[in-house]
Amino acid sequence: MEGEIPTLAVEGLKTFFFTKLGVAQAVNGVSFTVRKGEVVGLVGESGSGKSVTGFSLIGLVDPPGRVVEGKILFRGEDLAQADEDRMRSLRGRRIAMIFQDPMMTLNPVLRIDTQMIEAVRAHEKISEGDARIRARDALVQVGIPSPDERLKAYPHQFSGGMRQRVAIATALLHKPDLIIADEPTTALDVTIQGQILHEVQKLCRETGMSLIWITHDLSVVAGLADRICVMYAGKIVEKGKISDVLDSPLHPYTNGLIGSVPSHNRRGQPLAQIPGMTPSLLNLPQGCAFHPRCPRAGASCLVEPDITEPAKSDHQVRCVNPHLETS
Amino acid sequence: MSVFIIRRLLQSVVVIWVMSLLVFGGVYLIGDPIDMLINPEADQEDIDAAIRALGLDKPITEQYWFFLINAVKGDLGSSFIFNEPALQLILARMPATMELAFAALFLSIVLGIPLGMWAGLHPNSLSGRSIMTGSILGFSLPSFWVGIMFIMFFAVVLGVLPSGGRGETTEFLGLQVSFLSWKGLSYILLPAINLALFKLSLVIRLSRAGTQEVIHQDYIKFARAKGISEKRVILVHVLKNIMIPVVTILGLEFGSVIAFAVVTETVFAWPGMGKLIIESIDQLDRPVIVAYLMIIVFMFIVINLVVDILYSVLDPRVRLQDVKA
Structure with a gap:
């Protein structure tokens, strides 16, 4: 693995929203890498900047937001500098995205075949018939029964889980190097969620594509991701191998997140909570953004901490007072 | 689909009937057409003859009934003025x-x-x-003011378009239409x-x-x-x-x-x-x-x-x- 160019290397990414009320620093200096075939979980609460990070990668941040700084190195090419034509030729072909709400990601007035065939033909000059075969094969791949019939249906004739499968099939059409999945199972039933997770894991293994899985649900990434980045208020506060981070969290925020997942082991005990709520991005606390909610906060937290050097350990944290004693 | 259309058609019949009641009643209330129709110097005998000829001497209910029967047959009455259906x-x-x-x-x-x-x-x-x-x-x-301004500007000041009327028409599928000739278009444009x-x-x-x-x-x-x-x-x-x-x-x-x-x-x-x-x-x-x-x-x-x-x-x-x- 050493020396190989990673599929994606994000360095110091900053995406700000220039609103009338001020500048919202939604993504504020995020760095991480995704190697070939690797699944990286991007975890955080609502408003932590995880979705904006995902949209920044494919150049689809809604105005008034824009990427103001940093590098997005996709197989060595800096996408932060790429023009719109280049981005469009990469979107859907080399980098695909799946969204949170399967009810909303398919255009309600267009048939599935229209929506899949246009995705094929956006990047390849092939006949409609060939494109249809590709679309059909993609539906088979994600486990949709009688694909020929389903291609002629409209989105409202599908269940939520089936729609998400269609979205995944659409993302797979060009066998991309990287898929960005923005909470794709959040809106689904638990049983369907399990099926989709299983399907995605299988597809990653089979095709060797990389995956960024954005979620607020630690239990989802626990079984799926190789590595995990925990985001808080636009910054990555902790990252490392999934086992390292979940078994011995260093940042009090990660610890709090793990504590708020209900578990059979702690039956009967009150569920741990993180007090307070995520700060407004327009008005972040001084120093570490988490300190007003942090049980371990002290005077030193008023100075912004740097993330620990990766040289020391793959398990990095951005905290002056991490949970070292437990690890 | 066909059930839907049949139901809609039945509803439509009721709507048309209610509308006929309202329209007939409303127009009756507006005024007496005889004053408008007859020469002011006619004598009472002529006036009475005219009223009888138009059926206006009958009570309103009878007039309505008469109208309804004819309407079902496709006859909505004849104009008092033009004496045409x-x-x-x-x-x-x-x-x-x-x-x-x-x-x-x-x-x-x-x-x-x-x-x-x-x-x-x-x-x-x-x-x-x-x-x-x-x-x-x-x-x-x-709308009327904008229309008048259009006429002022394009017909009077610039003189490029006609001020009114329909001008000449071309026959198209048995109908007289304006849009098939430049001349006709110039009339319909404004x-x-x-x-x-x-x-x-x-x-x-x-x-x-x-x-x-x-x-x-x-x-x-x-x-x-x-x-x-x-x-x-x-x-x-x-x-x-x-x-x-x-x-x-x-x-x-x-x-x-x-x-x-x-x-x-x-x-x-x-x-x-x-x-x-x-x-x-x-x-x-x-x-x-x-x-x-x-x-x-x-x-x-x-x-x-x-x-x-x-x-x-x-x-x-x-x-x-x-x-x-």
Whole structure:
């Protein structure tokens, strides 16, 4: 693995929203890498900047937001500098995205075949018939029964889980190097969620594509991701191998997140909570953004901490007072 | 589908019947046509003879019953003034009005949707704001005044377009139409724009609101994430979604375009139904007024039915399906 160019290397990414009320620093200096075939979980609460990070990668941040700084190195090419034509030729072909709400990601007035065939033909000059075969094969791949019939249906004739499968099939059409999945199972039933997770894991293994899985649900990434980045208020506060981070969290925020997942082991005990709520991005606390909610906060937290050097350990944290004693 | 249409037709019969009651009663209350029809110097004997000849001596209920029986047979009475069947009188003038209405509808669609989408996509640009300001003017300026200004400017000051009338027409599928010759077009242009102005503003507003709503939907973002061209995103994904409200409203409004072409036709001396109804009201020509209103009601009903069917074609979610056996 050493020396190989990673599929994606994000360095110091900053995406700000220039609103009338001020500048919202939604993504504020995020760095991480995704190697070939690797699944990286991007975890955080609502408003932590995880979705904006995902949209920044494919150049689809809604105005008034824009990427103001940093590098997005996709197989060595800096996408932060790429023009719109280049981005469009990469979107859907080399980098695909799946969204949170399967009810909303398919255009309600267009048939599935229209929506899949246009995705094929956006990047390849092939006949409609060939494109249809590709679309059909993609539906088979994600486990949709009688694909020929389903291609002629409209989105409202599908269940939520089936729609998400269609979205995944659409993302797979060009066998991309990287898929960005923005909470794709959040809106689904638990049983369907399990099926989709299983399907995605299988597809990653089979095709060797990389995956960024954005979620607020630690239990989802626990079984799926190789590595995990925990985001808080636009910054990555902790990252490392999934086992390292979940078994011995260093940042009090990660610890709090793990504590708020209900578990059979702690039956009967009150569920741990993180007090307070995520700060407004327009008005972040001084120093570490988490300190007003942090049980371990002290005077030193008023100075912004740097993330620990990766040289020391793959398990990095951005905290002056991490949970070292437990690890 | 067929059950739906049959039910709608039955409802329509009831609507038409209620409307006939209201119209007949209303027109009866307006005034006595005899004063308008008869020479002021006629003596009482002549007046009584005229009243009897027109059937106005009978009580209102009997008059209504007589009207209803004939209406079912397709006879809506004869004009007091022209002494011709009212229905024929109106139908003879219908093609002119229909052509004007379709021309106005055409203008509202081909100008309104692109302008509205542009304003929706560039809400803060100068062009976007100008379009919206223009649409407010289109809404609020009185139609007759705009018509007169058009005549002043294009016919009187510039002298490039005729001030009124229909000019010569060309025969097309057995109808006399204006749009097939340059001369005819020059006559229909001003009245069509005048009549279109209000609908155009409406379409601009609907398209803009629709575009602004649709453009932020996840499916637009997903379409972009597929890498399809921006042109296709706008012309297929956005346009097809905003067509649903636009078609519904335009369909429903089409009836009112026909009904309220009255003002435009009067200003531009356009020889259509609207001009006829204004003259008939002036002269209290009851059968023509009643027949005109009945035809308008009938048209509204047909248009609504067509819109419902069109709507289901555009929006697969409301598509009416026959129960499968």
